Amino acid sequence: TVLHLEFEQVETDAFKFIPGQFVTFHFELEGQPFSRSYSIASIPEETNTIEIAVSPYKGGPGTTKLFGMDIGDCIDTSG
Numbered sequence: 796t797v798l799h800l801e802f803e804q805v806e807t808d809a810f811k812f813i814p815g816q817f818v819t820f821h822f823e824l825e826g827q828p829f830s831r832s833y834s835i836a837s838i839p840e841e842t843n844t845i846e847i848a849v850s851p852y853k854g855g856p857g858t859t860k861l862f863g864m865d866i867g868d869c870i871d872t873s874g
Contacts, residue, residue, distance in 0.1 A: 796850065796851055797848050797849065797850050798848070798849045798850075798851070798861060798862055799836075799846065799847075799848050800846065800847050800848075800849065800861060800864070801844055801845070801846045802844065802845055802846075802847070802870070802872070803843055803844050804843045804844070804845070805843075805869075809841040809842065809843060810841075810842065810843055810844070810845055811839075811841060812835055812837075812839055812845070812874075813839055814839060815834070816834075816835055816874065817832045817833055817834045817835060817874055818832070818833060818835060818845065818847070818872045818873070818874035819831070819832045819833075819872060819873050819874050820832075820833065820857070820860075820861075820870050820871070820872055821870075821871040821872065821873065822856075822860050822870055822871065824856045824859060824860055827856075829856045829857070829860070831856070831857035831860075832874075833847040833849060833857075834847065835847065836848050849861050849862075
């Protein structure tokens, strides 16, 4: 029931972070803006990818959005 996702940052070559940091995903669902934060599950390396693990929350907008993504879909983040 846990979803493992890997995201590639397209704007820069490296995504620098330290253990314990998180990213916030910004998205729209049914015309409403939402933001949800997730801890980074990757080993801190200077790459352009990060990984997260998401446990579903029934009816939650983050669950709905992330569990409905297809390979190659984009999502705005900050963090």
